[in-house]
Amino acid sequence: MKLHEYQSKRIFARYGLPVPQGNVATTPAEARQVAHLLGGPVVVKAQVLTGGRGKAGGIKLAKDAEETEEAARQIIGMFIKGLKVYKVLIEQATDIAQEMYMGIVVDRTHRKPIMIVSAQGGIEIEELAKNRPEMIFRLPIDPLRGLMDYQARNLAFELGLHGGLIRPFTAIARGLWRVFVENDATLAEINPLAITSEGQLIALDGKITLDDNALFRHLELNEMRDLQGETEAQRQARQADLSYVKLDGDIGCMVNGAGLAMATMDLVDLYGGRPANFLDIGGGARANKVAAALHIILADSDVKVILINIFGGITRCDEVARGLLAAMEEASTPVPPMVVRLVGANEEQGRQLLAAANVINATSLIEAAQKAVELASGQSQMQRP
Ligand code: GDP
Numbered sequence: 170m171k172l173h174e175y176q177s178k179r180i181f182a183r184y185g186l187p188v189p190q191g192n193v194a195t196t197p198a199e200a201r202q203v204a205h206l207l208g209g210p211v212v213v214k215a216q217v218l219t220g221g222r223g224k225a226g227g228i229k230l231a232k233d234a235e236e237t238e239e240a241a242r243q244i245i246g247m248f249i250k251g252l253k254v255y256k257v258l259i260e261q262a263t264d265i266a267q268e269m270y271m272g273i274v275v276d277r278t279h280r281k282p283i284m285i286v287s288a289q290g291g292i293e294i295e296e297l298a299k300n301r302p303e304m305i306f307r308l309p310i311d312p313l314r315g316l317m318d319y320q321a322r323n324l325a326f327e328l329g330l331h332g333g334l335i336r337p338f339t340a341i342a343r344g345l346w347r348v349f350v351e352n353d354a355t356l357a358e359i360n361p362l363a364i365t366s367e368g369q370l371i372a373l374d375g376k377i378t379l380d381d382n383a384l385f386r387h388l389e390l391n392e393m394r395d396l397q398g399e400t401e402a403q404r405q406a407r408q409a410d411l412s413y414v415k416l417d418g419d420i421g422c423m424v425n426g427a428g429l430a431m432a433t434m435d436l437v438d439l440y441g442g443r444p445a446n447f448l449d450i451g452g453g454a455r456a457n458k459v460a461a462a463l464h465i466i467l468a469d470s471d472v473k474v475i476l477i478n479i480f481g482g483i484t485r486c487d488e489v490a491r492g493l494l495a496a497m498e499e500a501s502t503p504v505p506p507m508v509v510r511l512v513g514a515n516e517e518q519g520r521q522l523l524a525a526a527n528v529i530n531a532t533s534l535i536e537a538a539q540k541a542v543e544l545a546s547g548q549s550q551m552q553r554p
């Protein structure tokens with residue numbers, strides 16, 4: 170479960186990490202009120218569960234309450250990466266001299282949490298890892314001993330910090346470690362960790378992801394769950410009990426079983442295509458669940474080709490076919506080319522049901538993936554309405 174910036178910062182503050190003064194607002198009038206109470210220039214920040222808000226226009230500086238109200242009016246209701254903004258965080262503006270990065274994640278290679286720091290922050294760490302890997306320092310942390318003072322100091326030296334910044338830096342690193350461990354987080358991140366023009370360190374952005382499997386022992390954190398913090402597709406997937414992850418390609422995939430879904434995506438990738446999503450309909454899906462899954466794929470305007478790979482067992486191919494037909498009938502937009510591989514339980518009935526529909530049959534997974542990729546590259550010049 171991901172926490173919003175304002176929620177993460179409240180937790181940070183509880184652990185003594187320096188964060189700007191501020192509060193959340195859900196209306197422009199409330200935003201004005203918060204800015205008025207804070208006094209002076211503020212930043213108005215969209216609270217959505219994704220990064221890159223700055224680039225998307227979700228972060229604005231305002232010099233007074235008047236401008237804050239206007240900024241909030243622009244930001245509330247906007248969409249950032251498919252997520253609607255319902256809340257803004259209003260904070261005292263900071264005069265930034267340098268933006269750094271500090272984060273802790275569970276690292277499977279080291280089988281430990283690792284602290285990642287960089288003197289170059291503000292941008293997404295994945296981007297930095299790609300373009301300037303030499304700017305990133307990683308420190309595996311022994312979970313039993315925790316982050317030791319000397320380790321935090323070493324990180325400060327790696328970053329080129331000196332003088333009065335070393336102590337506050339180590340205090341923040343240790344604080345972030347406690348945030349991470351005591352809340353059962355899988356990620357705790359400060360980006361940017363800013364050095365102000367007065368030479369102070371402050372956490373300007375905060376991000377915490379909690380381990381869902383440990384939420385039962387953090388009931389107060391579970392209450393922070395934001396039911397509005399999901400896209401329409403995610404909401405529909407959750408309601409239909411589908412595992413769905415949106416990706417950036419153009420081949421919409423529907424598969425039964427997570428392993429088969431991964432294998433399908435690997436094959437699409439192998440043949441030079443890009444999946445538009447991961448979608449596992451699970452075992453024993455009935456027609457209505459299949460239809461819900463297809464509706465989600467059809468609603469995605471990135472999808473140029475649909476690839477359906479069903480290995481029938483508990484899931485029956487005729488049920489799948491019925492679900493596909495139902496969703497195609499109800500579709501309000503033209504259905505893109507659909508490559509279907511149905512094998513296993515009741516495959517004959519499934520194929521017969523689909524015979525009248527305009528689908529491309531494939532018998533093997535390789536053939537299905539190749540056809541889908543071929544069609545997607547052929548379609549790349551065409552625009553779907
Ligand atoms: P993200 O883009 O979603 O990661 O949002 P951030 O909270 O990290 O903000 C993006 C950028 O906005 C930061 O890297 C800063 O450059 C800028 N920013 C955020 N808060 C302030 C502030 O108080 N003052 C100034 N000058 N810039 C800020």
Ligand code: MN
Nearest residue numbers: 291360361374
């Ligand atoms: Mn950030």
